[in-house]
Amino acid sequence: MSTTEIDRQWTTKFRRRLTTALPSEKLLPDTQPSYVASWIYVFGVATLSSMMVVIGTGCILAIMGPLWWHESSVGHFVNSLHLWSVEVFFFAMVVHLWGKFFMAAWRGKRQLVWMTGVVTFLASVATAFTGYVSQTNFDSQWISTQAKDGINATGGGAFFNVLNTGQMFMWHIVLMPIAAVVLTGLHILLVRYRGVVPPFEDTSAGKVRA
Amino acid sequence: MAAIYSLFDALLPLTSPGHYIQWHWIQISVANLIVIILMIATFIAALVVPFPGRRRRRGGDE
Ligand code: HEM
Numbered sequence: 001m002s003t004t005e006i007d008r009q010w011t012t013k014f015r016r017r018l019t020t021a022l023p024s025e026k027l028l029p030d031t032q033p034s035y036v037a038s039w040i041y042v043f044g045v046a047t048l049s050s051m052m053v054v055i056g057t058g059c060i061l062a063i064m065g066p067l068w069w070h071e072s073s074v075g076h077f078v079n080s081l082h083l084w085s086v087e088v089f090f091f092a093m094v095v096h097l098w099g100k101f102f103m104a105a106w107r108g109k110r111q112l113v114w115m116t117g118v119v120t121f122l123a124s125v126a127t128a129f130t131g132y133v134s135q136t137n138f139d140s141q142w143i144s145t146q147a148k149d150g151i152n153a154t155g156g157g158a159f160f161n162v163l164n165t166g167q168m169f170m171w172h173i174v175l176m177p178i179a180a181v182v183l184t185g186l187h188i189l190l191v192r193y194r195g196v197v198p199p200f201e202d203t204s205a206g207k208v209r210a
Numbered sequence: 211m212a213a214i215y216s217l218f219d220a221l222l223p224l225t226s227p228g229h230y231i232q233w234h235w236i237q238i239s240v241a242n243l244i245v246i247i248l249m250i251a252t253f254i255a256a257l258v259v260p261f262p263g264r265r266r267r268r269g270g271d272e
Contacts, residue, residue, distance in 0.1 A: 040253075
């Protein structure tokens with residue numbers, strides 16, 4: 001194959017685009033700007049770490065099944081780990097998004113970083129909701145019977161029937177996790193691609209900074 | 211085991227109905243209010259608590 005032919009291959013073009021957009025030093029950098037040394041920057045990674053615990057415990061629950069998490073004490077424990085890691089996940093995500101809001105971290109062509117965050121947040125809420133109605137207990141019965149009228153009022157009930165346990169379970173353990181993980185992956189790749197947003201300029205003219 | 215459960219239930223009653231705070235049409239459960247207060251406290255702490263290993267230099271930009 002001649003070099004021009006190789007240059008025309010879509011695989012070659014695709015690889016070149018990827019490696020120029022995100023060379024490995026940018027993908028996993030050795031250092032960060034000094035302003036990143038603040039606790040507020042820890043909350044993105046805290047969100048990511050708690051998400052990993054959510055997915056890990058969710059996999060154990062999926063392998064063992066509802067009877068196990070209702071009836072055995074180890075099952076109860078893993079079920080609790082799943083619930084409480086979700087609480088930590090949302091807690092960290094909210095502190096993270098407040099931080100990014102007050103930094104206006106969408107500045108400098110970072111709109112997509114912010115917007116993938118917004119969509120991930122919404123997808124996480126939907127994941128949590130389908131989880132609450134998948135508990136298979138009185139709580140999930142109560143939530144789904146309360147929610148059905150609201151969702152039917154939007155017309156969505158025909159496609160998304162909260163009283164259909166099997167459907168909700170599939171949304172919760174297949175579709176929504178895939179969406180949340182893919183969106184989170186995009187979010188983090190975009191953060192690396194754009195780099196950390198610089199702080200606001202100090203506009204207090206003539207002020208001597210200590 | 212039963213003793214542990216009743217002790218736990220006395221400290222943190224999870225099997226009784228939740229408590230709510232209401233002001234006109236605004237209603238929020240105490241549990242949710244506590245979580246919101248903790249998030250605000252964590253946010254403020256994240257801004258003011260010094261980050262370990264951060265070099266502080268006087269008289270110049272860091
Ligand atoms: C699954 C949920 C999320 C995960 C795992 C996640 C993860 C991260 C990580 C690891 C970073 C880099 C470190 C940092 O600055 O904290 C980051 C940055 C960022 N996140 Fe998130 N995030 C999530 C949700 C959100 C949400 C809900 C928003 C806002 C609506 C958001 C907006 C941003 C922005 C704008 C940046 C870039 C900050 C910069 O350029 O300095 N993220 N995210």
